[in-house]
Amino acid sequence: MIIRETDTGNWLGWSGSTWVPLAGGGGGGGGGYVPVKGEWRATTDQSIPNNTNTPLAYGTEVIASAVVTRNTFGVGHSFTLGEDGCYAISGIGRFAAGAAGTRFVGLYNTADTTTWAADSNDGGPGASLPYVGC
Numbered sequence: 001m002i003i004r005e006t007d008t009g010n011w012l013g014w015s016g017s018t019w020v021p022l023a024g025g026g027g028g029g030g031g032g033y034v035p036v037k038g039e040w041r042a043t044t045d046q047s048i049p050n051n052t053n054t055p056l057a058y059g060t061e062v063i064a065s066a067v068v069t070r071n072t073f074g075v076g077h078s079f080t081l082g083e084d085g086c087y088a089i090s091g092i093g094r095f096a097a098g099a100a101g102t103r104f105v106g107l108y109n110t111a112d113t114t115t116w117a118a119d120s121n122d123g124g125p126g127a128s129l130p131y132v133g134c
Contacts, residue, residue, distance in 0.1 A: 002088055013088045020086045038065030040077070048095065053112065056093070078110070091129040105129040 001014040002022065011022040040058035048054050055076030067082040081087060093105045107116045107129060 013086065022086050022088055037063050038068040039063040040070055040079075046076075048093070053106070053108075056091070089129070093128075 002011060003013075003019075004011050012019040013022050014020075039062040041060045041062055042057060043059035046054075046057060048056075055073045055078065057076040058070060061070065069080045069082060071078045071080060089107060091105045091107070105128065108114060109116070
């Protein structure tokens with residue numbers, strides 16, 4: 001969950017246990033936070049098996065980022081965060097209703113061994129991932 005405080009202008013994200021600052025508006029003593037912007041999207045449908053992890057491909061750069069780098073990772077892409085800080089990350093996977101097995105969207109470390117966040121849906125129509133972490 002991400003909110004904007006109307007009294008301070010600060011953007012905050014829920015980390016699962018506390019609110020963390022993401023970006024500031026500068027009002028009411030707030031500010032000082034610089035948002036890192038970057039957005040990438042898939043360009044075509046992708047084949048996602050129901051029995052193994054499959055990195056998604058984000059073929060279109062919508063908003064370039066000076067601190068987030070998109071890298072080739074297997075059949076898809078990974079992202080390298082080049083600065084310490086708080087990040088709000090989201091992802092959506094859509095698939096046909098009635099598909100066999102479980103599909104999920106997950107956020108993994110570089111070794112592809114630790115899931116920081118995931119959402120799943122058996123049979124469709126999709127899964128979404130909102131994640132805030134520092």
